[in-house]
Amino acid sequence: MDPYLVLSQKDGRPMYLQIMEQIKSLVAQGEWHAGEKVPSIRELAVASKVSVITVKRAYQELEREGVLLTQPGVGSFVAKNDELGDQIMKQEIDKHLSKAWAQAKSFGLSLDELMARLKILATNNKGVKDE
Amino acid sequence: MSDFAFQMHQVAKQYPHFQLQNIDLQLPNGGIMGLIGPNGAGKSTLIRILMGLIAADKGTTEVLGHNMPNHQALAKVNIGFVSEDMRLYKNATLQWHMDFIQRIYPEQWNQKYAVSLLSKFDLISEQKIKGMSHGQRVKSSILLMLARQPKLLIFDEPTTGLDPVARKEVLNEMMVVLNDEDRSILFSSHNTQDVEQLSDQITFIDRGEIVSSDDKESFIENWRRIRLHADSPLTISVDQHVKEVINQGRNTTLIMHQFNESMLRQWTQQGAVVKGVEYMSLEEIFVAEVEAKRSGVAA
Numbered sequence: 001m002d003p004y005l006v007l008s009q010k011d012g013r014p015m016y017l018q019i020m021e022q023i024k025s026l027v028a029q030g031e032w033h034a035g036e037k038v039p040s041i042r043e044l045a046v047a048s049k050v051s052v053i054t055v056k057r058a059y060q061e062l063e064r065e066g067v068l069l070t071q072p073g074v075g076s077f078v079a080k081n082d083e084l085g086d087q088i089m090k091q092e093i094d095k096h097l098s099k100a101w102a103q104a105k106s107f108g109l110s111l112d113e114l115m116a117r118l119k120i121l122a123t124n125n126k127g128v129k130d131e
Numbered sequence: 132m133s134d135f136a137f138q139m140h141q142v143a144k145q146y147p148h149f150q151l152q153n154i155d156l157q158l159p160n161g162g163i164m165g166l167i168g169p170n171g172a173g174k175s176t177l178i179r180i181l182m183g184l185i186a187a188d189k190g191t192t193e194v195l196g197h198n199m200p201n202h203q204a205l206a207k208v209n210i211g212f213v214s215e216d217m218r219l220y221k222n223a224t225l226q227w228h229m230d231f232i233q234r235i236y237p238e239q240w241n242q243k244y245a246v247s248l249l250s251k252f253d254l255i256s257e258q259k260i261k262g263m264s265h266g267q268r269v270k271s272s273i274l275l276m277l278a279r280q281p282k283l284l285i286f287d288e289p290t291t292g293l294d295p296v297a298r299k300e301v302l303n304e305m306m307v308v309l310n311d312e313d314r315s316i317l318f319s320s321h322n323t324q325d326v327e328q329l330s331d332q333i334t335f336i337d338r339g340e341i342v343s344s345d346d347k348e349s350f351i352e353n354w355r356r357i358r359l360h361a362d363s364p365l366t367i368s369v370d371q372h373v374k375e376v377i378n379q380g381r382n383t384t385l386i387m388h389q390f391n392e393s394m395l396r397q398w399t400q401q402g403a404v405v406k407g408v409e410y411m412s413l414e415e416i417f418v419a420e421v422e423a424k425r426s427g428v429a430a
Contacts, residue, residue, distance in 0.1 A: 013410065014348070014351050014352070014410055015327075015328070016348060042161075042309065042310065042312065043310075045306070045309070046306050046307060046309055046310050049302065049303060049306050049328065049329070050328055050329070051163060051328070051329050051330050051331045051347060052161070052162070052163075052309065052331050053331040053332075053346050053347055053348055054347065054348065057348045
């Protein structure tokens, strides 16, 4: 397991949120498997060139969300839950869709109109690729 | 062995035109602390007291379990220090310096590590110091310090004057040190970005006093910039949470400490629309903390 994450200082969000997001997508994409041991906090910090406390914070939040499990003195593991990748993916998609729906409402678009827009985008490859 | 790389209690030092006072500071083993302060804030004085180079007038300082400056000889074996104005012998080569340090610290010196640092830092050991660029000299000093594997590493402005590539090489190597849980780093810097990325703990210092010292995540979490929009002027005054109010016509920007969402209600009830709740950079937080302290409002 390569413990290397790529973090951006220009991202604007706290670094621990970036770490959480990247770990979640590693789990969702199946790079980090359920039940598998993950790098120690210190290993990940050194490899990603961020402070130990930042990684610690990310791990704590991921534990709270049920993505990671930590056994004191042993290490941290990806939660043993085969649905996990699926759950994370759904959460991520929902986050974007809620944002889109809120934006649509503020422009006075109905749900049907938003769905229609999404359909057009989905059938038009270019639009989807460029997000 | 103590659990702390260093501990300072109520340390004070008086100079004719400057005083360092009420310094309470500690760094747990394995931690990395960034020290941020304007020029003349007292960073170097604080570091010199830690190094045992000067004695404080008051208070106690313990470094790696040894009382300073009384037992500085014992502590110094395991303290490494690099500052920007470190003097190396101009007419000698880097190799000569490496041999020299190896003779002083035969037990601690790690030749294999020293050689690997030569290539990581892109240095040539046969080169004389006088032929080196500023960046190469700084990297040479850092190599000489790292290779004897001290337990507490103190860097005074390690990245000042370095180009972006050299800066990255140095910062990377600082993180590698922390692979070992028993080694700790204190570094001062003007570059808040470096400090923000690497530090576990951050200490702001201004006018000879500690403004605040906390773990980095708490600093970032505690401060927000709020952007409000209202058709009629808002009446918001500075208080315990609102540290600064900037009015620009219908737009109001607030700098807030220990913010929580429920605080927004008081303004939305006045008809304001919340345009944004943003995290602040460490640099902005530093300025806000210093201003709050200087104006006498406890942050």
